Amino acid sequence: MTKIECVVIFAPNQNHIPYQFMQNLHQFQVAFESYLKNNEFKNSPKELYEPSNYILSLGGKRLRPAILLAGHYLFDDEVQKSLPAAFAVELFHNFSLMHDDIMDAAPLRRGQLTVHKKFGLNSGILSGDAMLVLAYESLLQTESPQIVHLMKRFNQMALQVCEGQQMDMNFEKSQNVSIEEYLRMIELKTAVLVAAALEIGALIGGARKEDAEALYEFGRNLGIAFQLQDDILDAFGDPKKFGKKTGGDIAQNKKTYLYLKALEIAPTAMADKLKALYTSQSMGEADKISAVLEIFEQLNIKKLTAEKKEEFWKYSIQALVSANTLSGRKAMLEKFAADLMNRDF
Amino acid sequence: MTKIECVVIFAPNQNHIPYQFMQNLHQFQVAFESYLKNNEFKNSPKELYEPSNYILSLGGKRLRPAILLAGHYLFDDEVQKSLPAAFAVELFHNFSLMHDDIMDAAPLRRGQLTVHKKFGLNSGILSGDAMLVLAYESLLQTESPQIVHLMKRFNQMALQVCEGQQMDMNFEKSQNVSIEEYLRMIELKTAVLVAAALEIGALIGGARKEDAEALYEFGRNLGIAFQLQDDILDAFGDPKKFGKKTGGDIAQNKKTYLYLKALEIAPTAMADKLKALYTSQSMGEADKISAVLEIFEQLNIKKLTAEKKEEFWKYSIQALVSANTLSGRKAMLEKFAADLMNRDF
Numbered sequence: 156m157t158k159i160e161c162v163v164i165f166a167p168n169q170n171h172i173p174y175q176f177m178q179n180l181h182q183f184q185v186a187f188e189s190y191l192k193n194n195e196f197k198n199s200p201k202e203l204y205e206p207s208n209y210i211l212s213l214g215g216k217r218l219r220p221a222i223l224l225a226g227h228y229l230f231d232d233e234v235q236k237s238l239p240a241a242f243a244v245e246l247f248h249n250f251s252l253m254h255d256d257i258m259d260a261a262p263l264r265r266g267q268l269t270v271h272k273k274f275g276l277n278s279g280i281l282s283g284d285a286m287l288v289l290a291y292e293s294l295l296q297t298e299s300p301q302i303v304h305l306m307k308r309f310n311q312m313a314l315q316v317c318e319g320q321q322m323d324m325n326f327e328k329s330q331n332v333s334i335e336e337y338l339r340m341i342e343l344k345t346a347v348l349v350a351a352a353l354e355i356g357a358l359i360g361g362a363r364k365e366d367a368e369a370l371y372e373f374g375r376n377l378g379i380a381f382q383l384q385d386d387i388l389d390a391f392g393d394p395k396k397f398g399k400k401t402g403g404d405i406a407q408n409k410k411t412y413l414y415l416k417a418l419e420i421a422p423t424a425m426a427d428k429l430k431a432l433y434t435s436q437s438m439g440e441a442d443k444i445s446a447v448l449e450i451f452e453q454l455n456i457k458k459l460t461a462e463k464k465e466e467f468w469k470y471s472i473q474a475l476v477s478a479n480t481l482s483g484r485k486a487m488l489e490k491f492a493a494d495l496m497n498r499d500f
Numbered sequence: 501m502t503k504i505e506c507v508v509i510f511a512p513n514q515n516h517i518p519y520q521f522m523q524n525l526h527q528f529q530v531a532f533e534s535y536l537k538n539n540e541f542k543n544s545p546k547e548l549y550e551p552s553n554y555i556l557s558l559g560g561k562r563l564r565p566a567i568l569l570a571g572h573y574l575f576d577d578e579v580q581k582s583l584p585a586a587f588a589v590e591l592f593h594n595f596s597l598m599h600d601d602i603m604d605a606a607p608l609r610r611g612q613l614t615v616h617k618k619f620g621l622n623s624g625i626l627s628g629d630a631m632l633v634l635a636y637e638s639l640l641q642t643e644s645p646q647i648v649h650l651m652k653r654f655n656q657m658a659l660q661v662c663e664g665q666q667m668d669m670n671f672e673k674s675q676n677v678s679i680e681e682y683l684r685m686i687e688l689k690t691a692v693l694v695a696a697a698l699e700i701g702a703l704i705g706g707a708r709k710e711d712a713e714a715l716y717e718f719g720r721n722l723g724i725a726f727q728l729q730d731d732i733l734d735a736f737g738d739p740k741k742f743g744k745k746t747g748g749d750i751a752q753n754k755k756t757y758l759y760l761k762a763l764e765i766a767p768t769a770m771a772d773k774l775k776a777l778y779t780s781q782s783m784g785e786a787d788k789i790s791a792v793l794e795i796f797e798q799l800n801i802k803k804l805t806a807e808k809k810e811e812f813w814k815y816s817i818q819a820l821v822s823a824n825t826l827s828g829r830k831a832m833l834e835k836f837a838a839d840l841m842n843r844d845f
Contacts, residue, residue, distance in 0.1 A: 203666040277603040285662040291655050303647055310636050317630040321548040405767040
């Protein structure tokens with residue numbers, strides 16, 4: 156296996172991410188893409204493995220495996236030792252996408268048919284299960300004196316992601332979601348995977364437990380901030396840059412931070428109107444989106460959400476600063492965090 | 501935790517298994533049931549864990565965890581050390597039942613509603629995922645110098661069970677299933693879990709690798725023989741003893757060993773008739789079952805299947821004999837294997 160720092164190929168940017176944003180993590184993404192290509196599943200029966208190869212081939216930013224490799228790099232040069240763990244994290248992420256797409260009855264993923272639409276419900280379930288098992292298999296290839304601890308951390312993350320997905324499903328039916336519960340849900344559903352990726356990379360890189368935990372905290376807070384930014388962009392982003400039409404969350408009656416904050420601070424009549432918009436069966440989608448956005452604007456929700464996001468971003472940087480790493484290498488992650496916060500895509 | 505040999509409570513037989521059959525493994529079943537009761541999931545959100553508690557509460561013979569404990573007991577007295585691994589195996593088994601029931605669109609499991617019928621499709625998928633993760637969590641609680649090896653063995657088994665399920669699904673659509681493929685399918689779908697349970701128990705009990713592997717071989721062959729006996733009972737068993745009506749496999753056009761052997765040895769006209777019966781849309785279920793059974797009887801299929809079963813049973817006993825264990829303790833497993841072979845329920 157070649158050392159990652161030798162990788163010089165610059166793959167064309169297929170993920171609509173501006174180059175200047177990615178250049179820091181880019182070497183890790185390239186190394187990971189190359190590992191991915193060499194590890195296509197060829198086992199039998201092919202019907203079990205084809206959906207896994209398919210969903211992995213749909214692309215994505217590979218942020219989670221790249222950030223795991225970056226976590227390793229903070230403590231050690233031999234980042235290639237973390238490639239199987241990076242693969243584990245990407246397999247886990249795609250397993251959860253495959254099953255979430257069934258639960259959300261989503262027809263498309265990254266502009267292509269979802270697995271259950273292309274291969275059928277049963278394949279979506281069973282190949283997802285196999286991907287989860289394959290994630291453990293890949294993680295178990297890691298050579299590290301910390302392997303049992305790694306497995307436990309990975310496992311806790313996996314259970315928390317399931318818990319986050321269940322909370323998300325519960326929120327669809329509930330009329331009493333608190334902001335605190337929403338923040339806990341996005342922490343579990345989104346942030347702990349980023350956090351665990353960083354911690355696991357750090358541990359394989361030989362980090363002390365407390366430094367690896369600091370990276371976990373960095374990732375956990377960054378992941379929450381990332382999701383809050385996603386909530387903002389979904390409502391207020393430029394569809395050309397964001398890659399999907401704005402107002403999707405509103406159209407689906409998603410109880411995002413924006414919605415919950417609006418309910419919290421709106422005068423009674425306005426809150427009632429917002430609730431009515433979210434439960435309306437008759438209103439056209441475009442009218443509904445613009446009526447909700449108008450309420451958000453009147454209440455200055457974009458700014459309030461950005462402030463909350465900023466709060467988590469600051470916690471994340473504090474955690475990063477507290478970790479003892481190889482000199483200078485933290486700057487890459489700090490810039491990455493700042494770029495994520497200021498992204499408009 | 502009390503030592504298992506202190507357990508004296510004799511729980512009422514809820515699983516319709518005659519006492520004389522179970523008395524050897526019974527102490528392990530009792531110990532496991534007690535562990536299960538103390539380990540009910542109380543985590544939050546409750547909607548995620550309730551389906552797991554539900555499916556575990558439906559009962560079942562707990563053969564897999566009991567046999568894991570028996571595998572430990574062959575090498576060491578402190579069987580309670582294997583309880584978390586036994587729980588892992590039972591969780592894995594129930595995860596696979598939960599997802600298989602969705603894939604088979606089964607309304608009932610052990611006479612009660614299946615999880616997806618009771619809690620909905622999404623709960624069936626997500627709680628199944630969580631159960632798989634919980635299985636790893638329980639296995640990771642095991643204190644053993646062999647823990648990484650254990651995890652790898654468990655993981656290989658988990659992937660093979662997925663492969664077996666995929667083969668089973670493929671067979672439904674295929675007109676060209678060979679006997680060899682069928683035997684491989686039941687090995688993967690059923691036997692490797694029994695095999696891995698024995699091997700893992702043995703390893704935790706301190707067995708040498710080659711002795712643990714001998715137990716794996718014992719379980720693998722025994723599992724195949726068990727499934728062949730199940731095929732026989734499904735067609736020829738006494739419904740009162742077997743607990744379900746006979747002919748279920750035929751009604752569902754299952755390509756069992758009986759069917760495939762019949763196709764192999766039948767004269768062309770009879771083979772064509774059998775194929776026609778399996779693809780008939782118009783024929784009543786009772787008529788179809790009795791027509792197929794008549795062909796099976798003309799071809800002496802019951803005896804031929806029993807001979808094949810006997811073959812695997814002999815391999816299993818050879819493997820058991822070859823393992824170096826604490827003196828005398830193998831007799832329990834040998835009796836268990838013999839009883840399984842002669843069961844009529």
